Amino acid sequence: MSSTSAIPHQLAPPLPEPERQPSKRRASGLGALLLRLHFYAGILVAPFLIVAALTGLAYTVTPQLDAIVYGDQLYASQPDAAAKPIAEQIAAARSAHPEGALSSVTPGDGDLATRVVFSLPELGEKQHTVYVEPATAAVKGTVTTWFGSTPVTTFLDDLHRNLQLGDVGRYYSEIAASWLWVLVLGGVALWWRRQRDARNRARRLLLPDLAAKQGVRRTRSWHAATGLWLALGLLGLSATGLTWSRYAGANFSTALDALSAHRPELSTTLDGSQPDATGGHHGGADAATSTAPVDPAAADLVLKVARDNGLDGPVELALPASAGSAWTVTQVDNVWPVRKDGIAVDPGSGAVTARSDFADWPLLAQLSGLGVQAHMGILFGPSNQVLLALVAVGLLLMIFWGYRMWWQRRPTRTDRRATGWTSPVASGAWRRLPTWMIVVGIPVVIALGWFIPLFGIPLAGFLLIDVILGTVRANRIHRRRQAA
Structure with missing residues (x-):
């Protein structure tokens, strides 16, 4: 027996600790580039994504907040009773709100009150919306709205888009949308490359490795598997967010112009001249502001013509922008299957002078419109809100796990039990x-x-x-x- 073996175990001199060796597996040029880009972009862009996820999560509950705060104005007290003529409801709204130009009317539908919108120069893009009980023509209240959105929804919308900082704040949301798709696709590619030779590849791709000990391996599996499940939703949010952004959004609009893929304009002229622009904004029609006296009594005729021509469900009546122009009636049902058809009506004769059906829109215009509504959480009703909330929470968890991986693999860590530790990819990986x-x-x-x-x-x-x-x-x- 050797002298060393005769020494009791607890008294034996400790063996020298082996030096930590970097991983011998050399990443390919593409793999190294993806890893480096995903790591550094994730570290630097994640704060923007955290803010976007938190503000987006708050925005998902705006329909419920509106019902709590403005329920007395938004909803009809007698939804099943016969409605008064639209002209009478407009007259009641005008009596309560004598200032401003009458802009549009959305007749009450289901349990919703009638909305009569007035534009005032001092409000800019905002308007005063008077809510009227359809059955009695009684005014329920007036709210300052932004393209139909209440102050609560407008506040949370601005918070999500620009942190209430105007154009300067829009940089944050555009950076988040510009890099989200890069991080998602890069992460999917890295996770696929890591699992491509593994047994039970589908399970390892889609489910976290619960058998792994605490450390980088387990954290990475939660981060990657969650990202794979959320990939389509995150890519959709990135794409639709870019269409609203300041710079990429302008380029997207230019591309739609070049491809003639914008939403078709609905001509309101009665003499065959060029149509007035009726572009939308933030998912809603930008109603024209009347500059000429308009007989509110024409609203009932215009609405009847619209119903006779198949425009069912909730609709918005926009007044003529000038004398000798047509009224427009547009469906405003944003819930799938959407109803977005529109017609122009001559208020004198009741003739339909122009029509634009959603089915005839260019495909890109249809997809853009549907994507925006899904991004806003209104395309599929409450289920859309739930899905967006899950994606937002999932993104926050992914960011937490991403930063946790960075902490577990930090170069200054001396604890050798950091399972899965590997050397960081050297700079200049793209040159390989x-x-x-x-x-x-x-x-x-x-x-x-x-x-x-x-x-x-x-x-x-x-x-x-x-x-x-x-x-x-x-x-x-x-x-x-x-x-x-």
């Missing part, structure tokens, strides 16, 4: 890409950077920092070798 991929990728990235500026500018910054760090690291290694 195949030549053909660089040749194809550079113009694609430049095009994306031009179309989505708040993706392209930070990406250029990432690459510049990456080159600088790589150069500094190479010089440091060179000096050490010279000194050795």
